[in-house]
Amino acid sequence: MVKLRRTMMYVTGNNPANIMEAHLYGSDSIMFDLEDSVSLKEKDSARFLVYNALKTMDYGNVETVVRINGLDTQFGRDDLEAMVRAQPDIIRLPKTETKQDIIDVDNMIGEIEKQIGLEVGSTKIMAAVESPLGVMNAYEIATASKRLVAIAIGAEDFVTNMKTTRSPEGIELLAARSNLLMAARAAGIYALDTVYTNIKDDDGFMDEVKLIKQLGFDGKSVIHPRQIGMVHKIYTPTEKEIRNAVRVVGAIKEAESKGSGVIALDGKMIDGPVVDRAYRVLELAKASGVYKEEEQND
Amino acid sequence: MEIKKVGVAGTVESSDINIVIEPSDKKGIEIELQSTVMKQFGRQIKNLIEETLKSEGVESAVVRATDKGAIDFVIKARALTALYRAAEINEYSWEA
Numbered sequence: 001m002v003k004l005r006r007t008m009m010y011v012t013g014n015n016p017a018n019i020m021e022a023h024l025y026g027s028d029s030i031m032f033d034l035e036d037s038v039s040l041k042e043k044d045s046a047r048f049l050v051y052n053a054l055k056t057m058d059y060g061n062v063e064t065v066v067r068i069n070g071l072d073t074q075f076g077r078d079d080l081e082a083m084v085r086a087q088p089d090i091i092r093l094p095k096t097e098t099k100q101d102i103i104d105v106d107n108m109i110g111e112i113e114k115q116i117g118l119e120v121g122s123t124k125i126m127a128a129v130e131s132p133l134g135v136m137n138a139y140e141i142a143t144a145s146k147r148l149v150a151i152a153i154g155a156e157d158f159v160t161n162m163k164t165t166r167s168p169e170g171i172e173l174l175a176a177r178s179n180l181l182m183a184a185r186a187a188g189i190y191a192l193d194t195v196y197t198n199i200k201d202d203d204g205f206m207d208e209v210k211l212i213k214q215l216g217f218d219g220k221s222v223i224h225p226r227q228i229g230m231v232h233k234i235y236t237p238t239e240k241e242i243r244n245a246v247r248v249v250g251a252i253k254e255a256e257s258k259g260s261g262v263i264a265l266d267g268k269m270i271d272g273p274v275v276d277r278a279y280r281v282l283e284l285a286k287a288s289g290v291y292k293e294e295e296q297n298d
Numbered sequence: 299m300e301i302k303k304v305g306v307a308g309t310v311e312s313s314d315i316n317i318v319i320e321p322s323d324k325k326g327i328e329i330e331l332q333s334t335v336m337k338q339f340g341r342q343i344k345n346l347i348e349e350t351l352k353s354e355g356v357e358s359a360v361v362r363a364t365d366k367g368a369i370d371f372v373i374k375a376r377a378l379t380a381l382y383r384a385a386e387i388n389e390y391s392w393e394a
Contacts, residue, residue: 016372017312051392052375082390086392
């Protein structure tokens with residue numbers, strides 16, 4: 001089954017209550033943050049806390065991600081030493097700008113894996129792109145390591161670097177989002193969108209989620225549990241979409257059983273992309289829990 | 299491991315524990331604990347703090363802890379943070 005990454009919830013790395021409860025709210029992933037949400041004086045504290053949490057807690061099916069500090073800071077290397085050993089599902093690198101950033105971290109992780117007897121390459125990473133340079137290099141970044149499972153856009157730094165601010169329509173992010181998405185799709189990895197910081201503005205949030213879903217993103221970072229359900233609702237295929245996908249798949253199977261090369265439904269020819277989309281709708285519906293395989297045969 | 303100065307870690311927010319570790323003239327680890335769950339878990343919390351410090355080679359220290367219902371991994375993490383701050387050591391030997 002396809003791995004869902006519709007929602008990745010930020011969890012401050014130095015807050016025990018949040019670290020213990022974060023997986024209970026239903027997001028697909030939780031991201032323990034050692035970077036921006038932890039003050040410089042508490043970096044050691046958060047590192048010890050997240051390390052011990054990962055060594056102790058059972059987060060069930062919720063994917064665990066740790067955002068480390070950049071390797072250009074005095075904390076990044078220690079974060080990496082601790083987290084490769086703590087083994088979250090994914091280690092997230094902030095402020096990635098070039099493929100060399102990924103190659104450097106790939107090599108460092110490889111060294112640690114060798115030291116502790118882990119298979120080299122088993123630790124997965126995700127890169128956040130937060131600057132114009134990073135966006136321009138997105139494809140090189142996305143293809144720089146086999147460890148890379150996703151790239152994410154971080155908008156706040158990006159718009160500041162672009163000498164603008166975020167708007168409800170998101171026009172200032174359109175080029176960056178599109179470029180990042182194309183890079184991710186060309187590389188065959190996931191693409192995740194940035195946070196929406198106004199947790200009281202549900203309408204604005206949902207408009208943004210609809211936009212990024214339409215663009216093609218796999219999901220979005222969220223900063224509050226109440227945002228999770230809204231994203232999942234928008235990402236869950238509608239009954240109509242599921243019904244249509246089931247009919248398309250049924251038509252393919254029927255054509256196959258007849259040995260026919262041409263697939264038609266309601267008098268219209270169904271071509272490759274339509275078939276791919278139908279399968280994707282059913283995968284997403286299955287993973288979202290609104291569709292079961294056997295229903296297809298009903 | 300030698301305690302060189304006062305080391306503090308953690309908060310008094312719910313599910314956390316604030317731990318203060320100080321140098322001591324006397325041999326042994328002396329722990330003074332205040333906890334919202336003192337009756338049920340007081341001994342266990344003290345034991346965990348002592349065990350954590352001993353495993354790092356601490357022979358002598360005074361510890362003052364204020365617990366707000368922290369579970370074991372939080373207590374261990376806060377004890378280690380306070381200890382490494384008190385010992386002025388930055389390198390920790392992470393285990394896989």
